[in-house]
Amino acid sequence: AQSVTQLDSHVSVSEGTPVLLRCNYSSSYSPSLFWYVQHPNKGLQLLLKYTSAATLVKGINGFEAEFKKSETSFHLTKPSAHMSDAAEYFCVVRINSGGYQKVTFGIGTKLQVIP
Amino acid sequence: NAGVTQTPKFRVLKTGQSMTLLCAQDMNHEYMYWYRQDPGMGLRLIHYSVGEGTTAKGEVPDGYNVSRLKKQNFLLGLESAAPSQTSVYFCASTGTLNTGELFFGEGSRLTVL
Numbered sequence: 001a002q003s004v005t006q007l008d009s010h011v012s013v014s015e016g017t018p019v020l021l022r023c024n025y026s027s028s029y030s031p032s033l034f035w036y037v038q039h040p041n042k043g044l045q046l047l048l049k050y051t052s053a054a055t056l057v058k059g060i061n062g063f064e065a066e067f068k069k070s071e072t073s074f075h076l077t078k079p080s081a082h083m084s085d086a087a088e089y090f091c092v093v094r095i096n097s098g099g100y101q102k103v104t105f106g107i108g109t110k111l112q113v114i115p
Numbered sequence: 116n117a118g119v120t121q122t123p124k125f126r127v128l129k130t131g132q133s134m135t136l137l138c139a140q141d142m143n144h145e146y147m148y149w150y151r152q153d154p155g156m157g158l159r160l161i162h163y164s165v166g167e168g169t170t171a172k173g174e175v176p177d178g179y180n181v182s183r184l185k186k187q188n189f190l191l192g193l194e195s196a197a198p199s200q201t202s203v204y205f206c207a208s209t210g211t212l213n214t215g216e217l218f219f220g221e222g223s224r225l226t227v228l
Contacts, residue, residue, distance in 0.1 A: 009155070034216075043119075043205060043219035044158075090157065092217075103148075103217070105157040 002027040004093050006106035014114045019063075019078040021109045023091035026072060033074045034092040035065055038108075044090065050074060061085070086113045117141050121206050121220035128196045128227045136191040136223050138206030146209045147189040148173075148217070149181060151202040158205065164189055196227045 007022040025031060032051045036044040048059025055067040061084075065076045074091060091106040119140045128134055138147065145166050150158040160173030162181040170181045178200060180192045189208075193200060204223045209215040 036217075036219075041222070043221040044207075044217075045219070046216045049216065103160065105150075105159075107155055107157040 002029075002031065002093050002095060002102060002104050004091050004104050004106040006089075006091050006109050008109050009107065010110045010112065012112040012114060013081045015083055016080050019076070019081045019085065019111065021076040021089050021091075021111065023074045023076065023106060024072055025074060025091070025093045027093055027095055029095040032094045032096075033065075033067060034094065035059065035063070035074075035076050036090045036092060038088045038090065040087070047076070047089070081111075081113045083113050083115065086111055119206055119208055119218050119220040121204075121223045123223060124221065125224050126226070128193075128225065130197060130227060132196050133192070133194050134196065134225075135193075136204055136206075136225075138189045138191070138208075138220060139187055140189075140206075140208040140218070141187065142208065142210065142218065143186070144208035144210045144218075145186075147183065148207045149179070149189065149191045150205045150207065151175065152205060152222070153202050161191065161204075193225075196225075198227045201225060201227045 003026050005024045034049045035047040038044045048057045050057050050067045058064045063078045088108045088110045090108050093104045122137045148163040149161040152158050159175050164170045164183040167186040182190045206220040207217040209217050
């Protein structure tokens with residue numbers, strides 16, 4: 001079984017301040033982990049992914065995430081928020097074991113950026 | 116560079132009516148998925164396909180049917196729409212299991228009155 005917990009449904013930051021969006025997961029297998037971003041009335045776009053290589057993953061638009069196996073976490077960070085970062089962010093876990101694949105989405109975190 | 120295209124983008128139905136959502140991808144992907152997105156619930160998998168001619172149930176398949184007659188197309192059908200099926204529907208595809216990126220369409224907003 002696997003699950004994803006996004007610890008905050010809403011996060012509000014001031015423009016220019018750091019962003020932290022938290023994600024914890026559980027999985028019986030070695031997972032691949034992803035962060036997607038969804039702007040209003042748009043589809044989901046991949047920000048970054050972890051696939052058992054480097055534990056610190058850099059993505060688009062200055063975002064990065066660190067895979068911490070001991071803490072079962074994959075938190076998303078950005079040093080300085082921009083107005084265009086206002087969107088909803090989804091943490092995703094995927095496993096592939098013996099041809100069986102399962103994808104689980106977190107419930108999402110809405111990021112508000114205050115000017 | 117179309118990627119994943121969903122049609123229609125908006126639709127309003129009356130209870131009991133039927134309709135079909137079309138998903139088309141031009142990336143030669145084997146794997147295609149239909150999700151529904153509801154507030155506070157993230158994305159939930161309705162049905163998926165691992166190749167042309169194959170389909171399988173996801174988490175919330177009841178009230179929906181799917182078909183994958185051509186590799187590039189994945190159709191989602193509602194035979195008798197219910198208000199509980201009011202949602203935003205997303206199609207996604209990938210060419211590689213586990214590590215491959217899921218590519219999403221822009222969504223289809225369905226309202227059932």
